[in-house]
Amino acid sequence: MKLGRIQGKVWATVKDPKLNNCTLYILQPVDEDENPIGMAQVAVDTVSSREGDLVYWVGGAEATFPFPDRQIPSDVTIVGLVDRLDLRKQ
């Protein structure tokens, strides 16, 4: 799992039916100081996040598991909203 900042929304009318009712966001993976890590990704949202939110997301096969009754064709899925980061001062 990693941190990410939601940068925008993706609208796609024609998509796999399993992705119906899923919100797609542009997600930039970031580190604890908000420095970007790698390329921005398109992520499926499961926690009603909004643009600008700091979130954590899961990648790989686990990204298909958030719904118990169905598997979604996703490899980046947002699974939590960050309220606060408690960082150790270095």
Added chain:
Amino acid sequence: MILCKVIGSIVSTIKHDSYRNKKIMLVRPISPDGKFKSGTMVAIDTVRAGEGDTVLVMSEGRSTMDILELKNREPLRSIIVGVVDRIDTISSQLKK
């Protein structure tokens, strides 16, 4: 598994159900001699690791499922599985 240092924790109210009642930590990969590397990760804690601890982090869903004894597949991947007391490497012995 990779070596990481715990750099903080995350407070989160709205999250997937599989993260409920779990400690969500922020870990950053380090090299064996303790230098920070890039790629900060979010990891579930099972060994009561604290901030500043060097830890072993596993990033694999199936193993996480086994450790947490989950029956269903859940969107959990990275997990802290051990607190490192000491690392002995050839280069650290050469320095002595």
